[in-house]
Amino acid sequence: MTDQTTQPDNPAKPDYKTTLNLPKTSFPMKANLAQAEPATLARWQAQGMYQQIAAARADAPKFVFHDGPPYANGSIHVGHLLNKVLKDLVVRTALMEGRACHYVPGWDCHGLPIEHRVMTGLVESGKAAKLETLSDEHRRMAIRRECAAYATKFIKTQAEQMKRLLTLADYDHPYFTMQAEYESGTLEVFACLLEKGYVFRQLKPVHWSIANRTALAEAELEYEDRVDPSVYVDFEAADAAKVAIAFDFECECTPCFMIWTTTPWTLPANLAIAVHPRQKYALVEMDGSLTIVAAEMLEKLALVVGATTVVKKAEADGSALVGLEYRHPFCDRTSRIVAAEYVTMEDGTGLVHTAPGHGDDDYRTGLREGLPIYCPVRDDGTFDETVPAWLQGKIVWDANTLVVDHLRTSGHLVHALQFTHSYPHDWRSRTPVIFRATEQWFIGVDKPSTKSSAGAASSLRAMALDAVNNTIKFVPEWGRNRLRGMVENRPDWCISRQRSWGLPIPALRQADGTVFMTPASVRAVAVCVAAKGSDAWFTLSPAELLAAYDAATDADAPKSLDIASLTKMHDIFDVWFEAGSSWNSVLRQRNLGFPSALYLEGSDQHRGWFQLSLLPALGVTGKPPFDALVTHGFLVDKDGRKMSKSLGNALEVETLLKDYGAEVARWWVSGVAYDGDIRIDLDYFKVAGESYRKVRNTLRFLLSNLFDAPAWTESEATALALASPSQSLCGWLMGELATLETEVRAGYAAYDFRRAHLAIFDFCNETLSAVFCAAAKDRLYCDAADSPRRRATQATMRVAMEVLCRLLAPILPHTAEEAWKALRGEGAPLLFTQSHVGLVVGRDAGWVEVMSACASVKKALEVAKELGIDNALDAAVEIPDPHGTLAAFLPELADICGVSRVTLGGKASTVTVTDLRAQPKCDRSWRRDATVRQRADGGMLSDRDALAVGV
């Protein structure tokens, strides 16, 4: 086509474009988030955004929300991004509902991962050797100083990274578990639990380094191959008759239970033999002796021990053996057979030597069966006086040979061989470690409180189960089962660790070796720690630590307490006990309110923070520290595999922020189904970026058509918008807007951010962009600027902006604020001091039919393209109206369908399209309505356009 054909005969034809009310705005199409967000952040910080909001909400009803502390180690990863953004959605939705939300970010600082990293650093830099020359306490203090510096460094790093996610929190007053006030708050919780009788001290097996005479954590072990004796040993049954009954077989001689072990030195501590209750066990005659082994293991076993004649005599279930007794081969006692699910049929005999003082499983079995946690090995690795004389004082490694020789001599040894296996070693001394029961501090979950009138139901487990079953809300609901299962099965909580980097358990030893620690003494130490931090435990004397303690007023004080002769003990708290006390150290101590409306963490925290906050809070206050638990799943890659550095599929937060910006990430988070696994991939951010742009452009369209709107107050605009009849385009939008607001707020309230996200997106994409904006363009551009219809449309759009800015604010704080300022001007009040509009608008039921008629028109127009009617404005349509519903909407139908003319009724049952290309076209509005004719200025105009132009 050339100019001649499009601009034919009339050179004087007016250029109507300049007479249109075309949109104008300074709100840019391109968000440029990577650059704009840091600037916004700096402005927020400079103007004290958090404080301003807090001040504005000072008298508002509180929404108590408590942050679970991430570990102060390394940079944040995408898991933190997910968690922190979800939490920020909670904070900001609460604010937009008009609540006050004092949200304090926190960090977990103590614990082995940091101590381990620091120690590794010290070894590498050669400083570790120097530490060895220091006294115990000086060495501990030196390590603690390094650890504190390390944690502080990463708190700073992470805080900046979290702020960059546009999260709103009291970053000026965060909590750290290593703060003095926090530590003293933790000790208060402990004192209270102690007071109520939940705390006790008991033996428990731990990895023990003989060389360093210390307990070691899993991370301090390295595994190396080691050769040990592997022995098969016969334990004689104590009562052959009972065995005979179990197998329903008459025994001619005393049968034996055959066990296998690679640690013969633990045999002196044998107190039970475990069998699997649902496995078959065989009574066999093996080379002349009567032996009991697992039926499944028989063949393999005969080969290993080199038995020549093997005859199976009878079989019985493991459960039938439970309760039978046997005689220890060299200690003077009888023990019994017990059941254990962990017994496998992979190695050994299917009968497991059980020494509760020397193995974790054995320990648990021992506790369950009420066996003593017997550990005859002293901290130097030698046997004490409770073992047979030939073993006393011998070191365990030598005992291996002694025991094997003794068993061979006494005839209990069935077979012995050398066995190479992977065995834990102390990473520092590189010597093999042993499993040895030591005294540890516990919080008993089944002990009833000694200070409660509730009686037997007051054990922590009973209270926790009651809370899980009856009072706590779970989102998603399956969290309830999960937490219930964990609470039902958990053992007593071992809260002591033998490390340097942590909060000391303030126990002291008296001269006679007994332990001194009472609720009052703990509280006295807490006073000291509040002032000086937990370092005080390492630098001050017992007398100084107990300055606030008065034995005279402490009913629990030992009779002849001599403070001067006390020595400090050096266990520290399990870090989970500290984190699990945050409801006290933060919420209660800072008067933020208790309990929290919710805790929001990854699903792994059912085991961790959720449960370990619940137990202390129940013990101390009788109430859970949270009303609801909201859980999110873990991030996995696009193929559903978990993220890890080694797989190379981990996404860097930094990359995301640089390429997409925090708001696209937030938009993505808000749209994710966070129960269950969450797939994450750069491609998804691309998608999120596109839909963010769609929302942004829709806002931009609304804003750009408000450029010449009168300076209405919000209520003036709302009143004007609500004045539109419900059958008008504006009336329709107001109804949709009210529905949207309700839907989004309901989604937010249920922590179903996805529901809110989708509702907002659909509204922008469909309701506004595809329907309303498309239909309203004609009246916005072509109606006289101040015509009532155009002004009503602008008022409606203004209200839509008011509503959308508020609804979007929690997800897109930066963009919502940017739009808000474009709408209200730079002098606008802070968006986060506003609350939702709360529209109530009825909807006309006829709209459903209108929209479906409109869809039919669209389809008919597609068909009409074959006739050459490419542009909908070249068409008139006749729409059937069998129920007469559409008549009321007739004035709006042409705009909504995007055609030039609409008529209703007719005989056809489907939409009829008429070609209008032969009809005159308005030079200004491009419509071919019936009123178009030549006007005084020479242009072809419709009546409406002629009026608007004034010709």
Add this chain to the structure above:
RNA sequence: GCGCCAGUAGCUCAGCUGGCUAGAGCACGCCCCUGAUAAGGGCGAGGUCGAAGGUUCGAGUCCUUUCUGGCGCACCA
């Protein structure tokens, strides 16, 4: 090994207490617009509902088994 959760179009997800030809958005294809323009609009194609059994007149939806993946727990005496 045990417990919990998930598995529906290429992607992200809806599908309530079982019931009309299984839906939406994005991506894709074709087309329109050029007065939201590094924008906007329309139409369309696309699914053995992880697999196998079973209950039922009827199952994506209930039961059993199984596979894959995630989280947690336990285990290597």
